[in-house]
Amino acid sequence: xxxxxxxxxxxxxxxxxxxxxxxxxxxxxxxxxxxxxxxxxxxxxxxxxxxxxxxxxxxxxxxxxxxxxxxxxxxxxxxxxxxxxxxxxxxxxxxxxxxxxxxxxxxxxxxxxxxxxxxxxxxxxxxxxxxxxxxxxxxxxxxxxxxxxxxxxxxxxxxxxxxxxxxxxxxxxxxxxxxxxxxxxxxxxxxxxxxxxxxxxxxxxxxxxxxxxxxxxxxxxxxxxxxxxxxxxxxxxxxxxxxxxxxxxxxxxxxxxxxxxxxxxxxxxxxxxxxxxxxxxxxxxxxxxxxxxxxxxxxx
Amino acid sequence: xxxxxxxxxxxxxxxxxxxxxxxxxxxxxxxxxxxxxxxxxxxxxxxxxxxxxxxxxxxxxxxxxxxxxxxxxxxxxxxxxxxxxxxxxxxxxxxxxxxxxxxxxxxxxxxxxxxxxxxxxxxxxxxxxxxxxxxxxxxxxxxxxxxxxxxxxxxxxxxxxxxxxxxxxxxxxxxxxxxxxxxxxxxxxxxxxxxxxxxxxxxxxxxxxxxxxxxxxxxxxxxxxxxxxxxxxxxxxxxxxxxxxxxxxxxxxxxxxxxxxxxxxxxxxxxxxxxxxxxxxxxxxxxxxxxxxxxxxxxx
Numbered sequence: 361x362x363x364x365x366x367x368x369x370x371x372x373x374x375x376x377x378x379x380x381x382x383x384x385x386x387x388x389x390x391x392x393x394x395x396x397x398x399x400x401x402x403x404x405x406x407x408x409x410x411x412x413x414x415x416x417x418x419x420x421x422x423x424x425x426x427x428x429x430x431x432x433x434x435x436x437x438x439x440x441x442x443x444x445x446x447x448x449x450x451x452x453x454x455x456x457x458x459x460x461x462x463x464x465x466x467x468x469x470x471x472x473x474x475x476x477x478x479x480x481x482x483x484x485x486x487x488x489x490x491x492x493x494x495x496x497x498x499x500x501x502x503x504x505x506x507x508x509x510x511x512x513x514x515x516x517x518x519x520x521x522x523x524x525x526x527x528x529x530x531x532x533x534x535x536x537x538x539x540x541x542x543x544x545x546x547x548x549x550x551x552x553x554x555x556x557x558x559x560x561x562x563x564x565x566x567x568x569x570x571x572x573x574x575x576x577x578x579x580x581x582x583x584x585x586x587x588x589x590x591x592x593x594x595x596x597x598x599x600x601x602x603x604x605x606x607x608x609x610x611x612x613x614x615x616x617x618x619x620x621x622x623x624x625x626x627x628x629x630x631x632x633x634x635x636x637x638x639x640x641x642x643x644x645x646x647x648x649x650x651x652x653x654x655x656x657x658x659x660x
Numbered sequence: 661x662x663x664x665x666x667x668x669x670x671x672x673x674x675x676x677x678x679x680x681x682x683x684x685x686x687x688x689x690x691x692x693x694x695x696x697x698x699x700x701x702x703x704x705x706x707x708x709x710x711x712x713x714x715x716x717x718x719x720x721x722x723x724x725x726x727x728x729x730x731x732x733x734x735x736x737x738x739x740x741x742x743x744x745x746x747x748x749x750x751x752x753x754x755x756x757x758x759x760x761x762x763x764x765x766x767x768x769x770x771x772x773x774x775x776x777x778x779x780x781x782x783x784x785x786x787x788x789x790x791x792x793x794x795x796x797x798x799x800x801x802x803x804x805x806x807x808x809x810x811x812x813x814x815x816x817x818x819x820x821x822x823x824x825x826x827x828x829x830x831x832x833x834x835x836x837x838x839x840x841x842x843x844x845x846x847x848x849x850x851x852x853x854x855x856x857x858x859x860x861x862x863x864x865x866x867x868x869x870x871x872x873x874x875x876x877x878x879x880x881x882x883x884x885x886x887x888x889x890x891x892x893x894x895x896x897x898x899x900x901x902x903x904x905x906x907x908x909x910x911x912x913x914x915x916x917x918x919x920x921x922x923x924x925x926x927x928x929x930x931x932x933x934x935x936x937x938x939x940x941x942x943x944x945x946x947x948x949x950x951x952x953x954x955x956x957x958x959x960x
Contacts, residue, residue, distance in 0.1 A: 555956065558858050558956050559956055559959035559960055560860070560960055562959045566959065570955065570958055572937075572951070572954060572955045572958060573955040573956075573959060575955070576951055576955035579948065579952075637872075648948035648949050648952070649948050649949075649951070649952045651872070651875070651876055651879070651949070652879075652948070652949045652952040653952065654872060655870065655873040655875070656855065656858050656859055656873075656876075656956070658872060658873065659862045659866065659867065659870060660859055660860055
């Protein structure tokens with residue numbers, strides 16, 4: 361089975377390596393660390409065991425890929441500067457399943473519009489993984505995946521992919537309502553990621569030690585629940601309380617958006633806040649806390 | 661006439677120097693640049709003409725001040741670390757008028773509670789002035805003062821002080837409603853000061869070139885108008901439109917709070933946002949945009 365990873369960053373390396381371990385023929389588009397990976401592969405230091413991952417083919421350019429991939433595993437950031445439909449066009453064949461393992465809301469739309477006949481598998485990774493250097497990735501904690509078909513449902517190719525992950529001990533759930541799962545993840549990401557950047561580096565514990573900040577975080581979470589509801593997804597009643605409680609129990613955590621900010625990489629502002637804000641506008645919802653965060657983060 | 665300036669920073673130097681020019685005997689509490697000012701005075705580079713200001717007495721400690729001042733001109737920042745009532749206690753005599761030339765809302769309260777029998781003159785400076793080095797202050801633009809008695813009214817000592825400023829061409833207005841004037845100034849300060857810091861250095865023009873940020877700024881202004889209204893002050897109907905329009909006409913401007921932030925000085929978070937937020941809470945008003953800004957700025 362041919363799998364092609366688009367974007368061999370930290371997330372792409374971890375899950376690409378696991379799929380290779382599971383027996384798939386995994387190639388990868390790898391632009392920034394191309395020469396290093398071509399010659400040496402990637403060393404994955406992981407809580408699931410260390411692993412040396414050498415992609416079957418390491419590609420700088422997709423036009424050189426000779427197969428019709430069963431799955432495209434897309435793990436790039438969601439950024440306005442990346443035209444994903446154009447990028448993957450050469451490798452999307454009629455039976456190719458496009459797997460979007462990316463953060464945010466409504467990120468499937470451009471792909472679904474460009475490839476209306478292809479099956480789209482939308483996925484979420486709950487993982488703490490970071491690229492330390494070219495060819496060196498550190499998987500620090502967590503790692504669960506949630507997969508489902510976009511916009512809803514659960515087809516056999518999705519179950520098969522989940523099975524492949526499970527066969528190498530990657531915790532992988534499936535869902536018929538992946539958009540609802542995206543909203544649930546956003547309940548955490550929408551406040552904590554932007555606030556960590558706007559406060560110039562404050563970790564999750566420091567945020568929750570401020571009473572007014574805790575209130576603001578709860579309000580933003582509530583606004584995401586409202587948007588989800590307007591879109592037809594009733595999130596669990598105690599989700600806000602639970603997310604706050606879980607975060608308080610976690611070690612002080614610097615969000616991935618904060619790490620991107622500190623390393624001067626572009627931020628996923630539109631995927632995390634912009635698309636949610638536009639859904640609120642479409643449904644005439646008032647989301648003033650989210651609006652303020654989005655306006656501020658757009659300027660950073 | 662004896663005037664004692666508390667805090668010979670940029671604002672204290674400018675207005676202290678003008679009062680000396682007007683013929684008053686102006687001394688100054690000057691802690692950080694004490695030795696420099698004691699020996700050399702301050703060179704004031706001003707759009708109103710350059711001036712060398714040597715305080716009558718330069719003090720490191722108020723217990724050495726031998727007079728009963730007519731006016732105490734207080735130009736320190738409003739910070740939790742400065743216990744102003746305790747600081748000025750040695751120099752507050754029964755006939756001393758306490759002039760608070762400071763930013764923010766409700767900043768008179770601690771002074772009014774500590775010295776209930778003294779006349780309090782509350783003042784606003786609309787000025788662009790900066791301390792470039794010890795003994796060197798640059799008055800770049802503007803300079804208007806607004807003075808009035810706290811909590812309201814206009815007594816003769818206030819008019820006399822305004823007259824003194826006017827005699828040396830300092831534009832000085834008086835008002836019977838200084839709290840209303842504070843709210844009007846806050847309509848600008850509440851959005852622009854915090855946003856310039858939270859966006860990590862964006863100037864006023866860049867803020868107003870973002871549509872969503874302009875909307876957020878207007879919402880914050882609207883929330884300040886609501887708080888003013890709940891406190892009994894009806895701000896002019898077109899104030900928001902006017903402030904936005906005026907700011908668009910200004911040159912790109914880095915706010916004083918941003919300069920403080922860039923130079924790692926403490927920020928007047930409570931005077932500019934905290935006190936306004938607490939007034940909103942007291943009156944059960946919903947001010948979600950302000951709340952988000954305040955929560956974020958408290959963490960910075």
